[in-house]
Amino acid sequence: MTQIASVHSLTLSCMGAFRITIAAIYRACTADMARTPVCKRSVNERTSMSRINRPAALAFVAGMILSALILRQPGPAHGASASAAASQPAGADELAALKADVARLKEIVTDQSHVMADVSNHFANLWFAGQNENWPLAQFYADETHSHLKWAVRVIPFRKDRAGRQVDLGGILTALEQTSLKDLDDAIKKKDKPRFTAAYQQQLTNCMACHQAASKEFIHLQIPARPDSNLIDFHAPPAPLQ
Numbered sequence: 001m002t003q004i005a006s007v008h009s010l011t012l013s014c015m016g017a018f019r020i021t022i023a024a025i026y027r028a029c030t031a032d033m034a035r036t037p038v039c040k041r042s043v044n045e046r047t048s049m050s051r052i053n054r055p056a057a058l059a060f061v062a063g064m065i066l067s068a069l070i071l072r073q074p075g076p077a078h079g080a081s082a083s084a085a086a087s088q089p090a091g092a093d094e095l096a097a098l099k100a101d102v103a104r105l106k107e108i109v110t111d112q113s114h115v116m117a118d119v120s121n122h123f124a125n126l127w128f129a130g131q132n133e134n135w136p137l138a139q140f141y142a143d144e145t146h147s148h149l150k151w152a153v154r155v156i157p158f159r160k161d162r163a164g165r166q167v168d169l170g171g172i173l174t175a176l177e178q179t180s181l182k183d184l185d186d187a188i189k190k191k192d193k194p195r196f197t198a199a200y201q202q203q204l205t206n207c208m209a210c211h212q213a214a215s216k217e218f219i220h221l222q223i224p225a226r227p228d229s230n231l232i233d234f235h236a237p238p239a240p241l242q
C-alpha cells in the first residue's frame with residue numbers, strides 16, 4: 001500500500017513537473033500577438049531565453065526514473081498479499097474522498113471574471129484618487145490592481161483565443177509590469193498628476209490589448225465617469241495631528 005501511495009505521489013509530481021515544462025514551452029506569445037506592442041517585449045525576452053524550463057524537465061526525468069525503480073521492486077511476499085488486499089478498500093475510500101474534495105474545491109474556487117471585476121473596481125477608483133491627488137489612496141488602488149491582475153493570471157494562466165491558439169496571459173502581464181504598470185507606479189510615487197493621467201490612459205489601452213489578445217475585445221474600457229464606490233471619500237485626508 002505504501003508502495004502504491006509513493007508511486008502515486010511520484011506520478012503526481014511527475015505530472016506537475018511535466019505541466020510546468022509544457023507551460024514553459026508555451027510561454028511565448030503567439031506569432032499573431034507578437035505584433036501588439038504589449039506582447040512584443042515579452043516575446044523578444046522569452047525567445048532569447050531557453051523555451052524549456054530545464055530544472056522542471058530534469059525533475060520530470062528524475063521522477064520517471066524513480067517511479068520505474070519502485071515499480072521494478074519485487075512485489076510483496078505471498079503471505080503479505082492477503083493483508084495488502086485487506087487494506088485495499090481503505091485506500092480506495094481515501095482516494096475517492098480525495099477526488100470528491102478536489103471536485104468540491106474546483107467548484108468553489110473563484111473564476112477569472114470575478115477577479116477581473118475586482119481589478120475593474122480598483123482601477124476605476126484609482127482614477128479618482130489620482131485626479132484628487134490623494135496619493136496614498138492612489139498607491140493603495142494601484143497596488144490592489146497589480147496584485148489582483150497577478151491573481152487573475154494565476155486563476156487561468158493560458159487561454160485559447162478564437163482561432164484556438166494558446167494565449168500566454170502571464171507573459172502579457174509581465175510585459176505590462178515592466179512598462180505601463182511601472183510608469184503608473186512611478187507617477188504616483190512622484191505625485192505627478194499630469195504624468196499619472198497619461199500613465200493611466202496608457203494602462204487602460206494595455207488592459208484592452210490583453211482583452212483583444214484573449215478574444216475578449218468586447219470588454220472595451222473607458223475612463224470612468226463615476227467612482228465604483230460611493231463610500232470612499234477620494235479627497236486627500238487632512239494631515240495627521242502631530
Ligand code: HEC
Nearest residue numbers: 112113116117119120123169172173207210211214216219
Ligand atoms: C493578462 C490579460 C489581461 C489584462 C492585463 C487585463 N485583463 Fe481584464 N480580462 C481578461 C480576461 C481574459 C477577461 C475575461 C475573464 C473571463 O471571461 O472569465 C477579463 C475581463 C475583464 C472585465 C470583465 C469582468 C466581468 O466579469 O465583469 C473587466 C471589467 C476587466 N477585465 C477589466 C480590466 C482592467 C481595468 C484591466 C487593466 C487594469 C484589465 N482588465 C487587464 C484579461 C486581462
